[in-house]
Amino acid sequence: MENYKPLSYEEESQLPEKRIIDHVKPTRVASLDVFRGLCVFLMMVADYGGSISPLIAHSPWNGVHLADFVMPFFLFIAGISPALVYKKVPNRIEATWKAVLRAGKLFLLGVLLQGGYFHGVTSLTYGVDIKRIRWLGILQRISIGYIVAALCEIWLSRRTRREVGLFKGYYWHWCIVFALSAIYAGLLYGLYVPDWQFNASPAISELPSNASYSYKVKCSVRGDLGPACSSAGMIDRYVLGVDHLYAKPVYRNLKECNISSNGQVPKSSPAWCHAPFDPEGILSSLTAGITCIIGLQYGHILAHLQDHKRRLHNWSVFSVSIFILGLFLAFVGIPVNKSLYTISYMLITSASAGITFCALYLLVDFYGLRRLTSVLEWMGVHALSIFVLITSNLAIIVIQGFYWRHPENNIIHWIITCFVHK
Numbered sequence: 001m002e003n004y005k006p007l008s009y010e011e012e013s014q015l016p017e018k019r020i021i022d023h024v025k026p027t028r029v030a031s032l033d034v035f036r037g038l039c040v041f042l043m044m045v046a047d048y049g050g051s052i053s054p055l056i057a058h059s060p061w062n063g064v065h066l067a068d069f070v071m072p073f074f075l076f077i078a079g080i081s082p083a084l085v086y087k088k089v090p091n092r093i094e095a096t097w098k099a100v101l102r103a104g105k106l107f108l109l110g111v112l113l114q115g116g117y118f119h120g121v122t123s124l125t126y127g128v129d130i131k132r133i134r135w136l137g138i139l140q141r142i143s144i145g146y147i148v149a150a151l152c153e154i155w156l157s158r159r160t161r162r163e164v165g166l167f168k169g170y171y172w173h174w175c176i177v178f179a180l181s182a183i184y185a186g187l188l189y190g191l192y193v194p195d196w197q198f199n200a201s202p203a204i205s206e207l208p209s210n211a212s213y214s215y216k217v218k219c220s221v222r223g224d225l226g227p228a229c230s231s232a233g234m235i236d237r238y239v240l241g242v243d244h245l246y247a248k249p250v251y252r253n254l255k256e257c258n259i260s261s262n263g264q265v266p267k268s269s270p271a272w273c274h275a276p277f278d279p280e281g282i283l284s285s286l287t288a289g290i291t292c293i294i295g296l297q298y299g300h301i302l303a304h305l306q307d308h309k310r311r312l313h314n315w316s317v318f319s320v321s322i323f324i325l326g327l328f329l330a331f332v333g334i335p336v337n338k339s340l341y342t343i344s345y346m347l348i349t350s351a352s353a354g355i356t357f358c359a360l361y362l363l364v365d366f367y368g369l370r371r372l373t374s375v376l377e378w379m380g381v382h383a384l385s386i387f388v389l390i391t392s393n394l395a396i397i398v399i400q401g402f403y404w405r406h407p408e409n410n411i412i413h414w415i416i417t418c419f420v421h422k
Helices: 011-025 032-049 066-085 091-114 139-155 167-191 231-239 284-304 308-330 342-364 370-380 382-389 396-401 411-422
Strands: 197-202 215-216
Touching: 011 197, 032 066, 032 342, 032 370, 066 139, 066 284, 066 342, 091 139, 091 411, 139 167, 139 284, 167 231, 167 284, 167 342, 197 231, 215 370, 284 308, 284 342, 342 370
Parallel strands: none
Antiparallel strands: 197 215
16 A cells, blocks of 8 residues: 555546547548548549530539549548548557558559550450550559658647647648648749650551651740640650650640540641640649648548537638638639649639538438438448449459550460460
């Protein structure tokens, strides 16, 4: 008894809360799965319904259609995850390696699924040409945004027991947001874009299979936000190479390109209409990362507040605020553009994602109407598997493998040739 030391009032008052935290497993927020399932559903609608109505398909350049909300919604939900996964980080280095590994797997999966292009599904002429592989895409962008948000959460969060306010401990996150925005704006408006030329290949032109044609695009401008002379396209051409960009950019649907019903661009169209352009390019990945950081702040509200009404209030105020800011930037001349992922587009779509999430949270977790959204919830739980199935011919990729320069140089064709010769 002489070694007994009574607890102070402050220590004693903390024990019940600690026991609750240690022994009570947090319940799963169903609206997160529903929202992820909604993203997958919208992607399917955009892929298969875009040919029915122009309002469903991606906007050719400036403006937003239904399909233009899919990517920001995915990034938003990817940003919420680190706030829950890394709520408590006992070992930052170990957590960093896990986040990098997870992002790396997602990036490589994206390269596998979206790195190639079709030559003929029923023949041995399908695969991923290493010479023309596309390095960036949907999953790659999500992986980049996720690792940005995860590193912010792991290394730049300042958590205290008596933390006052949800944003006080995350001011470094907002410093990253402003820094990325400044770098993005400086490169987009400040870089000089000279004249440039490229060789059109049969994969991206109506030229004969054994022909090529050299196009020259006249620019010599600075701060141009058009499809021909933007610094975003120039950075991708220099860093990734023209052959590694998306071969069928959506801006070909602009009336200037005179695209035919079978998707071919006439030789008489402006030179830039024949050029590839990656909507998931390097420069636009900066503002895409900001979308994940915004989603991260919604995750903080979800992780630190337990009251439904306080969560909804904070989310609503935050969403309306950044939506108004996005509209203001659009009004003063910053176009809402998905291909460039402009700041106004980033703010408006992030706010739209926040408002949509609020509505789903109110419906599913507040009122408990999970039966109405059970299909979307199931799709959300299996989102990656569904994405793989609907965006790729995975079996064909696995069977035929990669090839070098010519489609016939794939593994299966080589095995068949060796067997026949024997």
